[in-house]
Amino acid sequence: MRYLPLTDSDRSAMLDVIGAPNVDALFSDVPEIARLDGPIRDLPMHASEMAVEKHMRGLSKKNLAAADAAFFLGAGAYRHHVPASVDTIIQRGEFLTAYTPYQPEIAQGTLQMLFEFQSQVARLYGCVVANASMYDGSTACWEAVAMAGRVTKRSKAVLSGALHPHYTEVVKTMAKFTGDTIAAAQPSIQADPDNAGLISRIDADTSCVVVQYPDILGRLPDLEEIAAAAHAVGALLIAVNTEPVALGAIKSPGELGADIVVGEGQALGVGLQFGGPYLGLFAVRDKKHVRQMPGRLCGETVDADGRRGFVLTLSTREQHIRREKATSNICTNSGLCALAFTVHMTLLGEKGLRQLAAENHRLACIAAEKLAAVPGVTVLNHSFFNEFTILVDGDARQIVRDLAEDNILAGVSLARLYPDVEEFTRGLLVAVTETTSEEDIETLCAALKEKLS
Amino acid sequence: MRYLPLTDSDRSAMLDVIGAPNVDALFSDVPEIARLDGPIRDLPMHASEMAVEKHMRGLSKKNLAAADAAFFLGAGAYRHHVPASVDTIIQRGEFLTAYTPYQPEIAQGTLQMLFEFQSQVARLYGCVVANASMYDGSTACWEAVAMAGRVTKRSKAVLSGALHPHYTEVVKTMAKFTGDTIAAAQPSIQADPDNAGLISRIDADTSCVVVQYPDILGRLPDLEEIAAAAHAVGALLIAVNTEPVALGAIKSPGELGADIVVGEGQALGVGLQFGGPYLGLFAVRDKKHVRQMPGRLCGETVDADGRRGFVLTLSTREQHIRREKATSNICTNSGLCALAFTVHMTLLGEKGLRQLAAENHRLACIAAEKLAAVPGVTVLNHSFFNEFTILVDGDARQIVRDLAEDNILAGVSLARLYPDVEEFTRGLLVAVTETTSEEDIETLCAALKEKLS
Amino acid sequence: LEEKLIFEIGTPDTTGVDLPEVDDSAPNKLGGMRRDAEIGLPGLSEPETVRHYTRLSRQNYGIDLGFFPLGSCTMKHNPRLNEKVARMPGFADVHPLQPVDTVQGALGVINELAHWLITLTGMHGVAMSPKAGAHGELCGILCIRAALEARGDARKVVLVPESAHGTNPATAAFAGYAVEDIPANSDGRVDLEALKARLGPDVAAVMITNPNTCGLFEPDLREISDAVHAAGGFVYCDGANFNAIVGRVRPGDLGVDAMHINLHKTFSTPHGGGGPGSGPVVLSEALSPFGPLPFTARTDDGVIHLVEEETASEFGHTKAFGRMTAFHGQMGMYTRALTYMLSHGADGLKQVSEDAVLNANYILRSMEDVLHAPYAHSGPCMHEALFGDKGFAEGLSTIDLAKGLIDEGYHPMTMYFPLVVHGAMLVEPTETESKATIDQFITAFRSVAERAKAGDELLKTAPHYAPRSRLDETLAARKPVLAYVDPE
Amino acid sequence: LEEKLIFEIGTPDTTGVDLPEVDDSAPNKLGGMRRDAEIGLPGLSEPETVRHYTRLSRQNYGIDLGFFPLGSCTMKHNPRLNEKVARMPGFADVHPLQPVDTVQGALGVINELAHWLITLTGMHGVAMSPKAGAHGELCGILCIRAALEARGDARKVVLVPESAHGTNPATAAFAGYAVEDIPANSDGRVDLEALKARLGPDVAAVMITNPNTCGLFEPDLREISDAVHAAGGFVYCDGANFNAIVGRVRPGDLGVDAMHINLHKTFSTPHGGGGPGSGPVVLSEALSPFGPLPFTARTDDGVIHLVEEETASEFGHTKAFGRMTAFHGQMGMYTRALTYMLSHGADGLKQVSEDAVLNANYILRSMEDVLHAPYAHSGPCMHEALFGDKGFAEGLSTIDLAKGLIDEGYHPMTMYFPLVVHGAMLVEPTETESKATIDQFITAFRSVAERAKAGDELLKTAPHYAPRSRLDETLAARKPVLAYVDPE
Structure with missing residues (x-):
């Protein structure tokens, strides 16, 4: 052996x-x-x-790898080019085979990296503090709802209809057991997000309003308006982001008034991996909320010789100290994925992130324009970043399956996400990143043209 | 940028x-x-x-990778399974991005590894000292011939006809410029190596006899007999090995009387890589010859605090000290390939190497037996390790090309190695390793059967 | 050894990628949300990035560098084949929502792994999606709650041994239960009679760890299970210590209803400095119907199927309590764990637990004359050996011994856990350490223990040979600095 | 920090692979050569192996860890994309003798790389197969000898500047030539008049390095070439310093006939602790016909072809002087180098040489007030800055300064080379170092230089903070221990 x-x-x-x-x-x-x-x-x-x-x-080999297809899937998991040096670094035995840094004297590598990660995430989200990562975006979203309950001492969460349905499902599942009330809705298939409808559901019992940005249909809701409405009744605004690259092109949720910002960090460094492991990001805009945050936090301090160093801190919030009184039962973060994110983000820097975002948006605009010209296809969105919704004359789900046989992965059909909603049958989410070539876009358009004629 | x-x-x-x-x-x-x-x-x-x-x-993607074919090529480059941990280690930045260890205080990693490598190679070859590696087997072979000239002060090298033709060509090329006489021959297509013919060419002017073991046709010459003949006239026996795995099953050249043993180490750790970089191995049986060796040598010493350490040593043989009086102009070794070899060899250990050799031989015996049963195919060899020669009723070269279209890489045709020799047209070298499945063997036999019927 | 922060060496204008320049005048579809403000993200060129993180890595300790005897954490060798496999394009470069026809191999991995987990534990079904051990615990407790609710039973109490992992009570509380302790007996095991006495119609479940956190097998687990079942409750088993018995004992045979399995402990996926983990939950027949989606279950023909929302009714899995996470769970960990299982096989896994237990007992018996071993009299330990700080000189505690071990070149053992032993030291060698390594560790461990008993003051300021001396954790918590702030 | 040898920790019975047991009774076809004797090779399990070599690696210094200012060695960043590409199955897992139809992509790499090399140097052809720089030198000199012999010209002398790399005279001698020195002038350059005076019918070639080993461009190279050609000889240029001019100057425009290119210097393939290298040789039109097989040449239509034995006559390449190595050369290095070239492009490579030269001049001018810079007056240096030990305190030499730099966290610069400067220190920063790194280095370098001038005795025993203190090289050479010997 x-x-x-x-x-x-x-x-x-x-x-x-x-x-x-x-x-x-x-x-x-x-x-x-x-x-x-x-x-x-x-x-x-x-x-x-x-x-x-x-x-x-x-x-x-029994799977069709994205690299071997014209690829347009998103819906919460995005395919980006990850520089080769990211993988080299996460494979260093000192990172890969290290334990949780409970012995900080021999874990400064992990700890300093986490401090850098927290700082990057906080800035990206327009917040002041981010934690050392959660399991993924969906569980981070639930943790945010639970935290809003602790902060506001209320138990009704209002969820935007355009929140990723898996996220909605996770929140509803967990709330069943904690007794929180979840006011969820279906997305409205329209060109702009239904802010008015969402705001109308906020009331004095509301602990938080949960809004995805960009939303599940790719639209960009104006968070400022929603933040004002939430704050007016003493509720928190939780913004959910599933595509961090977008924040290189659009305003951060924190700037727009979100109190808690959570999201999925997979797009940077981590890769698709059939859904996991991914990387939950969690940040707050106001320092006073820090002690209600779930998950690990890394903080700066000094050692006995006065040298700067880093430690896990504020662990009185956590289960191994507080046991049943902890803010969450979470015991793990997504350390290696956080490292991958941080290395990728460091390679990009602000300049690279903005360039990357611009390139994604440029290609997405091309795709939207070309798809709009295909007979039988309508582009729904007024606004989008790198993903948008089209409506096709037919069953989008079947079209996706058919095109897959020609190595075209055309997108995520709304029916896959909402199997029970008849009116979504025609909907298809199309994501375009820097890994999508203009040739791929042509291929998709040609195939749809043929299919729909 | x-x-x-x-x-x-x-x-x-x-x-x-x-x-x-x-x-x-x-x-x-x-x-x-x-x-x-x-x-x-x-x-x-x-x-x-x-x-x-x-x-x-x-x-x-424009190449047919061996993993995607039924694969039977050898002739000096062998495909073996390399454990994943080998590549992990050679990709550590401290090994990959280090320089030649001229500053030993901060290069003990490379130096100790080289000391382990030299020790492993010496034992594998039945020698006392090995150097820190050469470019590849063919250049190591020439360096051995040149060294024999320095030791014996003679300038005629007798090359076995069954030496790899590329090696023969390299020796002849270099000798053109140094003025050495090279007595080469073509291989005799017969079941046993032509020891008698080789011995008859040795005379009092001979500096060395160069014999490949196993030879280019896969046969196992009795080196003892040749050693005796060479030593009788004061010449050195140079044994050349292109498949180190064989030495887990057969006697070492040193045991059999070879004075200098050189070879190609690619089979362990390095991989096929379309021919390079490979790993020249070079060892001598008698310590008195050390100062005539080419290439880097790593030796044990102590530091100022008395701790064991390693340094490059005996560099007065080398070009950067001796300039035009050096034993060779070689300035580089094949350091990272040596590391891969050593890690692979350490994982194997004696037990694993013997098991690996046994498995290679077992599968090769099966292949020989099954091929012999194909009408139109004759197995030439009486003896072999994991490679043998077959004769087919037809142009082996064309058969190889045809079978490649069905993803069968059937072997190396003798005509590829000896384009000018008419009588070799029917010859095909077939190599079988632990990576060859019995199914691959069946596939080859079936294809040959069809082709030759 | 001080490495600056990226915020101190990078600038927003530097980048380590080559992308086209931004054309600010290009039309956009950002609907008025275009970012103007600076984000404040520093960039580094590729050489600087590689060097920065390579240098940082060298301030870490990992299994690749040395022995890591952390009790309850099972820090074993991480085979590099696992890493290679996880990076195969068919696993790494597939989207979770691709048409199922295009991901048959990925689903095959999940099903094959599920088969192994179910077979190794002797259970009925498995919820694959939990993201880590604690997430798995939650999943298991929620299954229990769903099962109880399905029969209209509103039990309110979960019993937890006082030696339990902190996640156990936190999980039960998170799921809405009142948590009550079960005492331990003098052997370090659950007090069977006290437990039985507490059982009743209000007890939803008992959460138990076996082998327990004192490193001892709970021989009465079958009897406990029977009693809990008779009282209408369920048995949750914390699977953190499964490495002690994998391949030799099946929890299903002991009456367990739910158990999470830390793939990063027992099945060698890397800890990665704190994650990602993966915590599939195996379930008994009684609980299987309630497992969350996606779920994997064996049908009557022996085949194992992955059940998602759209196929739930097809497979009759209609009572699922919901969804714990987006997508299908930790695929990257599944490939690694399955690779490890196939490498070891049923025979190898049996050898794993045997060698793990052998190594732990060897340490226990090699140390008990110098360190207080509170349960050494209880017979063999399982995969970890437990010691206490009784006999240390005044003013020296477990943490000082731990930091002293750092200076000897070792990662310390687990400190102050379990809580039932004063100054607890929990040592888990795992099966991937050689006798030579363990012998060297014992020598060092004995030496530091002797110094702690003799009152060596140098231990109080240890470590002396680490990248940092002791860090001021109080300062960190009192004045939290949790993100880099640009200097004025 | 002492790590035992595998011979001290492994045994011949241990293995880190899983293979079937050997059946000694199975029939064999080994023809009586079956091995009986023990080989004596120790084995380790996989965890032990990974840990052993990981620990060993940490006793090394590499570019990934810090600045590596080795003159004449061009230790630049090794992009990890190169490593990834070299491992693609179509490059890593193909046999050199596969039918050519099955390796069109691999041949494509060679041809594409050849195109880059020829175009960047402005030459006519390229011999791809030499395995390293010195092997390339030999190849170039043999081309020259073959060309001379082809015209029946038996010249016997090769002229080499005294500042040349040691490989130059060794190569010329190996190829059967008498080697004569050419002196340098006070500017650190070849003495043009002395050279011209020595030319004659016995001179086969001049071997010159440009930029030279003093880090200076030889402005007279074109004039030298013309003179050598006029005298019937050839000009060999040592390409070790090509990084200073790549993308900005084409050696072909200076009349060079042959130049090897160290792919591991200029084109970022990793040094790997001493190899493997790769040294393709670009050739002028006059020498191209004599290049060894396999050979790559441009045909009239501009296309570049790989010529092997069997296709030599088809391409008219019938005068090849032979074969320098088995197979096609260093494919694994070709893929890395081509990846690097494509990444940088023509514009990026120009920036490479500019930044390399800028960094070197910055160091030269930042140091010249504390360290003797013998050619600082000659104008700008190229990619490396040269200093001497003039002004050091009695008893301290360049090696002491070098070892002092180790304690400051740097790999030392090149010592005692070139020979023309006393106690030479040759510093090559390369283009992949940041200004911040270079500034820190300058601060450290100045500080150690001041200490050397002030006679700080601590330098004599430096390094003090390395894995080892100074090693006894004399003992190693006097009583060579070159392999492990089992204890009695």
């Missing part, structure tokens, strides 16, 4: 020291009923690295 | 310190005739990482 260093003679020598006749004796506490007499059946025996690699490669 | 950290304001500030009006002024020594007025024409401008990666991926 290539991962097991003990030799049989080591084992005997160790048993001698222990004073046990054999290894079975060490398992003497296991009751008869649970003792197995050999390896568990129905499972294969050990295999060489070569054999395992071959097996896994076989499974890998 | 992502690799260039200077900003325009940095550049101005630095020019101010230098006292130059602009960068052009720093190139004032360049004569008018050689001054270019802008970027060199006929070359593209800079490109993003994404664009370059795409271009290179396009070129990569």
Whole structure:
């Protein structure tokens, strides 16, 4: 067994020291009923690295990788080019095989990186403090709702209809158990976000209003208006962002008045990975809310010799200290994904992020224009960043499946996200990033033209 | 430019310190005739990482990778499974981006690794000292011939006909300029190596006899007999090995009397890489010959505090000290390939190497047996390790090309190696390693059966 | 060894990528939301970036550098094959919402991993999506609550042993339960009689860890399960310590209803400095119907299926309590864990737990004459050895010994956990350490323990040979500086 | 920080791979050569192996860790994209003797790289196969010898400036030539008149380095070339310093006949602790016919072709002097170098040389008041700045300053080369260092230089903060221990 260093003679020598006749004796506490007499059946025996690699490669090849297709999927997970040096750094054993930095004297690498990460996220979101990351955007969204409840001592959350349906579902699921009231709605299929409708649902019991920006249909709601309405009744505005690259082109949620900003950070550094692991981002605009935040926080301090150093701090909020009185049961962050995000963001810098955002938007505008010219296709959005909704004359879901056979991954059909809503059948979300070539756009348009004619 | 950290304001500030009006002024020594007025024409401008990666991926995809074929090529380059941890280690920046260890205090990583490498190679070859590696097997072979000349003060080298023709060609090329006499021959197409013929060419002027083991046709010559004949006239026996895995199954050249053992180390850790970079191995059986060896040597010593440490040593043999009196003009070794070899060898250990060799031989025996059963195919060899020669009823070269269209890389035709020798037309070298599946063997046999019927 | 922050070395005008210049005059569809204000994000060229993070990495300790005997955390070797596989384009470069026909291999990984998890634990179903151990705990408790609600049973109490991980009570509280402690007996195990006495119609579940956090197997678990079931409750088992028994004992055989499995502990996915984790939850037949979507379950023909919203009714999985996360969970961790399982096989995994337990007992017996080992009399430990600070000189505590170990070149063991032992030190060697490494560690551990007992004052200021000396955690909490602020 | 040798921690019975047990009774076709004796190769499990080599790596210094101002070695950033590309299966997993139809992309890389090299240097052809710079030198000199022999000209002398790299005279000697020095003038350049005076019918070639090893451009190279050509000889240019002029000056315009190009210097392939290198040789029209196989040449239609033995006559390349190595050369380096060239483009490469030269001049002018700069008066330097040890206190030399720099966190500059300057220190910053890094280096360099002038005795025992203190090189050479010997 290539991962097991003990030799049989080591084992005997160790048993001698222990004073046990054999290894079975060490398992003497296991009751008869649970003792197995050999390896568990129905499972294969050990295999060489070569054999395992071959097996896994076989499974890998049964998938259509995005690089081998004209690719237009988004809906909360975006494909961007990740510089090769990002992966080199996250594969350094010192980062990859480190533990949570509870012993800060020998974990300054992870800690300083987290401090840089928190600072980057806070600035990107227009906030003052960000935590050291959550599981992903959807769970961060729920944690924000729960936090708003703690801050406002109210228990009704008003969710925009244009919040990612998986996020809505996660919030509703968790709220079932905590007893919070979740006022959710379906998205309205219209060119502009329905701010008025959302604002009309806010009342004096509302703890928070949750708005996605850009929203699930790719539209850009004016958060300022919603923030004013929320603040007027003492509620918090929670802004949700699933595409951090957008913030290189559009105003930050914090600037626009959001109190808590959460989101998915996968777009930078992490990659698609079939949905996980991803990277939950969580930040607050007002320092006074820090002690109600969930998750790990890294803070600056000094060591006994006066040198700057970093530690995990304010852990009195956390489960390993406060147990049942913690702000969340979360015990993990998404450390390695946070590292990937931070390295990618450092390579970009403000200049690169703005260039990247501009390039995404430029290509998306081209795609929207060309798609609008395809007979049978209507572009819904008035505003968008790198993703927008089109309506097709037909069942978008079936069209997506058909085009996939020609290696065109045309987008995410609204019916995939909302299987029960008849009126969404024609809707298709189309995302365009810097990895999309103009040739890919032509390919999609040509295929739709043929399909819809 | 992502690799260039200077900003325009940095550049101005630095020019101010230098006292130059602009960068052009720093190139004032360049004569008018050689001054270019802008970027060199006929070359593209800079490109993003994404664009370059795409271009290179396009070129990569125009090749048939061995993993996507039934693969039987050898002839001096062998495909083995390299554990994933080997590549992880050679990509550590501290190894990858280090320089030649001329400052040993901050290069113990490279130096200790080289000491381990030298020790492994010496033991594998049955020698006492190995150097820190050469460019590849073919250049190591020439260096051995040159060294034999220095040791014996004679200038006639007798080359076995069954030495890899590229190696023979390299030796002959270099000897043209040094004035050494090279007695080469063509391989005799017969079941056993022609030891008698080789021995008959040895005479009192002979500095060395060069024998490949296993030889180019895959046969296993009895080196002991040749060693005795060479030593009888005061010549050295140089053994050449192109497949180090074989030495897990067969006696080492040193044991059998070879004075200098050289070879290609690519099979362990390095991979195929279309022929390079590879790894020249070079060892001597007698310590008294050390000071005539070419190339870098790493030796053990102590530091000022008495701790064990390693340094490059005996550099008075080398060009940077001795200039025109050096033992060789070689200035580089194949450091990173040596690291890959050593890590792979350490993972194998003696047990793993023997298992690997046994598995190679087992599969090769199966292949030989099954091929022998194909009408129109004759297996030439009496003895082999993991590669052998077959004779087909037809033009082996054309058969290789035809089978490649069905993703079968059937082997190396002798005509590819010896384009001018009519009688080799029917010969095909077939190599089988642990990466060859029994299914691959069936595929090859079936295709040959069809082709030859 | 001080490395500046990127905010101190980078500028917003520097970038390590090559992208087209922004054309501010180009028309846009940003609907008036275009950003004008500066963000304040520093950039570095690629050489500077690589060097900055490479240097930072060297201030970290990791398994690749040395022994990491953290109790309850199972810091084992992370095979690089796993990393290679996770990066295959068919896994790394696929979108979670691609048409299912284009991701059959990815779904195959999930199903194959689910098969392994169910078979290794002897359970009925598995909820794959939880993102980490604590998320899995929550998932398990929510399954229990959903099952109870489905039968109209509004139980309010969850019993948790006092030695439990902090996540256990936090999870139960988060799920709306009152948490009550169960005491331990003098052997370091759950007090069976006290537990039985507390059971009743208000008890929804017992959360138990087996092997427990004292490193001991709970031999009465089957009897506990039977009693809990008889009282109408469910048994949640914290799977953090599964590495001690994987391949040798199936929790299903002990009556467990739900257990999360930390793929990053037992199945070698890397800890990565604090995540990402992955915490699939195996479920008994009684709980399986309530597992959240996406869910993986075995059908009568023995085949395992991935059930999503749209196929829930097709597979009869209509009672799912909801969704815990977007998409399908931690695919990148699944590929790594499955690669590890296939590498070891059923025989190798059995050897894993045997060697892990052997190493722990070896440490226990090699240390008990110098360090107080409160449960050494209880028989063999499982995969971790527990010690206390009894006998230390006045003024020296577990943390001083821990920091002393740093100077010896080791990551310290887990400190002050479990809470039931004063100055607890929990040492988990795992199966991937050699006898030579463990022997060296024992020598160092004994030496530092002797110094702690002798009152060596140097320990109070340890570490002396680390990138930093002791850091002022009080200052950090009193005046929190949580983000970089530009100098005036 | 002492890490044992694998021979001290591994055993022949341990292995880090999983392969079938050997069946000694199986029939074999080894023809009586079967090995019986033990080889004596220790094995380690995978975790032990990874840890051993990871720990060893941390005793190394590399560009990823800090500034590496080695003159004449061009230690620049190694982009990780290059590494990624080299590992693409179509490059890494193809055999050199596959049918050419199955490796069109690989041949395409060679041809594309050849096109770049020829165009950047303004030459006619290129021999791709030399394995390193010195191998390339040999190739170039052999081309010259072959060209001379082809016209029946048996010239015997090669002229080499005294400041040349050691490989130059070694190469010329290896190729059978008598080597004669050319003196330098007081500006640090070749003495044109002395050179011209020595030319004659016995001179086969002049080997020259431009920019030269004093870091200065040889403005008279064109005149030298013309004189050498007029005398019937050839001009070999050592391309080690090409980074100073790449994209700005084409050696072909200066009359050079042959020049090797160190892909690991100018084109960013990693040094790897001493190799592998790659040294293609660009050739003038006069020498191109003699280049060894495989050879790459431009045909009249502008297309570049790879010529091998079997296609040599088809392309009229029948005068090739032979073959320098098996197979096609350093493919793995070609992919990296081409990736780098495409990344920079013609504009970026011009910026490369400009920034490299700018950085070097900045160091020269920032240091000349504290360190003796023998050619500072000669005008701007090129990509490296040269200093001497004049003014050091008695008993302190360049090596002490170098080792002092190690304690400041830097790899030392090149020491005692070129030979023409006493206690030479050759500093090459390259273009991939930031101004901030260079400023910090200058501060440290100045401080150590001041200490050397002031006679600080601590320098004599430096380094004090490295993994080792000064190593006893004399002992190593006097009693060579070149392989591990098992203890009795």
